[in-house]
Amino acid sequence: MPEEVKVIEDKASHIVGEWEEYARKGNWTVKGYQIVEAPSGPGKVGEGKKEQYMVIYRPHGVLYHHSYGLVSKFFKGLLDNKLLGTRCPECQTVYCPPRVHCWNPRCKAAETEWLELPLRGTVHTFSVMLFSADAFLEQLPFVLGYVQIDETHTALPIQVITAPTEVFIGQRVEIRFRDKRNGDLMDIYAVPLPGQSIPEYSCLHMDKKNLQDMERDLENTYSFLEKKFGLKKEQVQRRWQEVK
Amino acid sequence: MLGRARELFGGEWMRRVAVLGGGLYRPDRVRYEVAEEGVAMAYRQMLEAIPNLDPMDIDFVQSSYFSDHLNQQLCMAWIVQDYIGLHRKGGFRVEAGGSTPLDALINAYFLIKSGHYNLIAVLGWEWMSEVDTATTNEFIASASDTDWDFTVGGYYNGYYAALETRHMQLYGESIEDLGRIAVKNRNNAVHNPYSQWRSEHGTSYVTLDDYYNDRIIAWPYRRWNCALISEGACCLLLGSEEVAGRYTDHPMWITGVGLGTDSMRPGDRLANWAYHGAHKGDEKIYPEGFPKPLTPYPEMANFGFAREAARQAYAQAGITDPVKQIDFCELFAPYDGVELCLYEDLMFCPRGEGKTLVRQGVTERGGDLPCQLSGGLTAFAHPVGATSLLQTLFCYWQLAGLIPEKFGDPTLQLANPRRALMTGHGGTGCQGGVIIYSKD
Numbered sequence: 001m002p003e004e005v006k007v008i009e010d011k012a013s014h015i016v017g018e019w020e021e022y023a024r025k026g027n028w029t030v031k032g033y034q035i036v037e038a039p040s041g042p043g044k045v046g047e048g049k050k051e052q053y054m055v056i057y058r059p060h061g062v063l064y065h066h067s068y069g070l071v072s073k074f075f076k077g078l079l080d081n082k083l084l085g086t087r088c089p090e091c092q093t094v095y096c097p098p099r100v101h102c103w104n105p106r107c108k109a110a111e112t113e114w115l116e117l118p119l120r121g122t123v124h125t126f127s128v129m130l131f132s133a134d135a136f137l138e139q140l141p142f143v144l145g146y147v148q149i150d151e152t153h154t155a156l157p158i159q160v161i162t163a164p165t166e167v168f169i170g171q172r173v174e175i176r177f178r179d180k181r182n183g184d185l186m187d188i189y190a191v192p193l194p195g196q197s198i199p200e201y202s203c204l205h206m207d208k209k210n211l212q213d214m215e216r217d218l219e220n221t222y223s224f225l226e227k228k229f230g231l232k233k234e235q236v237q238r239r240w241q242e243v244k
Numbered sequence: 245m246l247g248r249a250r251e252l253f254g255g256e257w258m259r260r261v262a263v264l265g266g267g268l269y270r271p272d273r274v275r276y277e278v279a280e281e282g283v284a285m286a287y288r289q290m291l292e293a294i295p296n297l298d299p300m301d302i303d304f305v306q307s308s309y310f311s312d313h314l315n316q317q318l319c320m321a322w323i324v325q326d327y328i329g330l331h332r333k334g335g336f337r338v339e340a341g342g343s344t345p346l347d348a349l350i351n352a353y354f355l356i357k358s359g360h361y362n363l364i365a366v367l368g369w370e371w372m373s374e375v376d377t378a379t380t381n382e383f384i385a386s387a388s389d390t391d392w393d394f395t396v397g398g399y400y401n402g403y404y405a406a407l408e409t410r411h412m413q414l415y416g417e418s419i420e421d422l423g424r425i426a427v428k429n430r431n432n433a434v435h436n437p438y439s440q441w442r443s444e445h446g447t448s449y450v451t452l453d454d455y456y457n458d459r460i461i462a463w464p465y466r467r468w469n470c471a472l473i474s475e476g477a478c479c480l481l482l483g484s485e486e487v488a489g490r491y492t493d494h495p496m497w498i499t500g501v502g503l504g505t506d507s508m509r510p511g512d513r514l515a516n517w518a519y520h521g522a523h524k525g526d527e528k529i530y531p532e533g534f535p536k537p538l539t540p541y542p543e544m545a546n547f548g549f550a551r552e553a554a555r556q557a558y559a560q561a562g563i564t565d566p567v568k569q570i571d572f573c574e575l576f577a578p579y580d581g582v583e584l585c586l587y588e589d590l591m592f593c594p595r596g597e598g599k600t601l602v603r604q605g606v607t608e609r610g611g612d613l614p615c616q617l618s619g620g621l622t623a624f625a626h627p628v629g630a631t632s633l634l635q636t637l638f639c640y641w642q643l644a645g646l647i648p649e650k651f652g653d654p655t656l657q658l659a660n661p662r663r664a665l666m667t668g669h670g671g672t673g674c675q676g677g678v679i680i681y682s683k684d
Binding site for chain 1: 267268269270274275276277282285286288289316376378379381382385391392393394395396397398399401402403405406407409410412413416418419437438439442443456459460461462463464465509510511512514515516517518533534537538544652
């Protein structure tokens with residue numbers, strides 16, 4: 001490391017030893033193979049002649065050390081129960097996610113100022129996720145929300161913890177901190193403020209069929225979770241019942 | 245046409261550039277030849293289609309593939325160019341997520357247009373099934389901002405679904421409209437013998453009822469609304485007008501090219517100052533009762549890059565009424581809501597009226613402006629680095645009247661088409677462009 005670099009707090013380097021085991025398992029050596037018969041050639045469906053192929057299984061496990069750079073302040077803020085944003089002193093735009101330099105071309109990459117934000121916002125848009133990438137499968141079903149935090153001008157990606165059939169655009173939410181925090185955006189989540197009813201305009205709710213189909217596929221998701229992770233439907237639903 | 249180009253670009257940008265032909269390696273969910281072999285087969289098909297082409301006449305090799313993660317291999321372009329033996333010549337890869345093959349094409353176009361080269365082979369491929377589906381999604385999602393969007397469980401199905409929810413809320417299209425697009429694209433793809441849908445499903449038509457039975461992945465999207473995961477390749481030959489006649493009787497001229505960008509994180513589009521006030525008409529078309537963000541167009545509902553790119557491409561190609569002047573489109577629509585939004589951003593209709601075009605059948609086969617005759621990204625295939633090349637090859641065959649011969653089925657051949665529009669983009673519309681292809 002360069003002489004000027006000092007580690008001030010270290011809650012990470014222990015993982016290096018722990019990771020070595022994964023690195024050894026995931027070190028590019030071939031773990032097995034299959035012989036597969038499949039079509040060959042560029043042509044149309046059904047035209048290819050059959051060939052045999054050897055398919056190797058080769059893992060690759062990696063541990064990254066990634067700096068959050070000058071927006072580290074935001075993530076340190078999460079550890080301290082604070083939601084921070086930045087404001088451009090020139091055009092007064094308030095950013096959350098924060099930007100250390102204003103992106104308004106007229107402000108010529110002006111340096112922004114940090115400010116603490118209220119723990120309130122509005123759902124700008126959302127998706128109800130019934131399938132996901134590996135890392136998030138166990139959290140299904142969840143609501144991926146884009147929430148405009150009050151006093152800011154952009155939308156923050158954040159999970160909205162609510163029954164998947166009860167979220168709507170324009171919903172007012174409270175931002176809460178998880179008990180256990182890792183220093184990423186999953187340290188916070190949004191919960192609908194009480195006393196709101198679903199508005200007539202809501203695109204998810206306008207057509208009853210939308211909700212029926214959602215209920216059908218939620219059941220599929222619950223079955224998947226039980227099969228894959230041994231999670232009971234009631235356990236899953238408790239996630240949003242408990243935060244109310 | 246040339247006069248207009250002179251006006252826009254001055255004398256040095258005079259010469260025209262054409263696609264002179266190409267070949268493909270059929271994309272499917274999983275293929276067992278490796279990338280360089282697949283590309284070689286597509287390359288061979290291209291050489292068969294262009295018998296006068298001596299490989300040593302090729303000045304430059306433009307490679308196009310998206311992900312280094314998917315195959316545990318960096319610099320695969322070197323392997324591929326090596327495999328087909330086109331050494332000594334210059335060559336490099338471009339990469340920009342989903343925009344990769346479009347950018348490769350546009351780069352080749354610039355290199356020829358500028359007078360630097362005469363003849364360029366564009367090679368595109370992607371091998372996406374070496375990891376399981378969820379991991380493929382994860383790798384693709386690493387093309388989003390991994391400190392922000394990805395962290396909360398987002399991946400592309402989720403981002404695009406959230407964008408569509410916003411558009412749906414503001415402009416009132418329904419799940420049925422998304423279903424109509426899904427059904428249209430599938431029922432086109434059954435006539436494309438190279439389509440993944442045909443490989444997975446066969447040749448029967450599907451209906452809206454079938455669509456409703458399909459599983460929701462990320463509301464409002466069902467599986468059928470989402471791009472396929474594919475392995476496949478495509479090669480194209482691009483050349484200047486000076487050399488075009490040596491290789492083909494059917495040059496497909498590139499008569500308009502536009503490029504645009506938007507924010508990396510879609511949530512930032514609420515205050516994207518670069519767009520502020522740039523599209524006043526669209527900013528006004530906003531439903532009452534919804535607070536307007538600082539930048540009401542495109543915000544999280546539309547695709548600003550496409551509007552910017554279309555303006556440039558239309559100006560070059562002399563297009564003032566796209567629905568009348570364009571005969572068909574191959575859109576980069578990884579999700580069906582994107583197709584609907586692009587109708588608006590490409591100015592086929594005013595903002596918010598994409599649903600009307602769907603309901604009137606304008607973009608169906610037989611409509612005024614058929615879109616995704618090939619089946620597109622959701623029914624033909626989406627091997628990322630090859631996708632826009634496959635769509636270009638489809639446009640080429642379509643404009644040359646070769647669909648019946650190439651497909652062994654005349655259904656998708658239009659009567660005397662003159663002009664096509666193709667789009668490409670990466671991320672959630674972070675970067676992309678528009679190309680206009682013309683028969684003359």
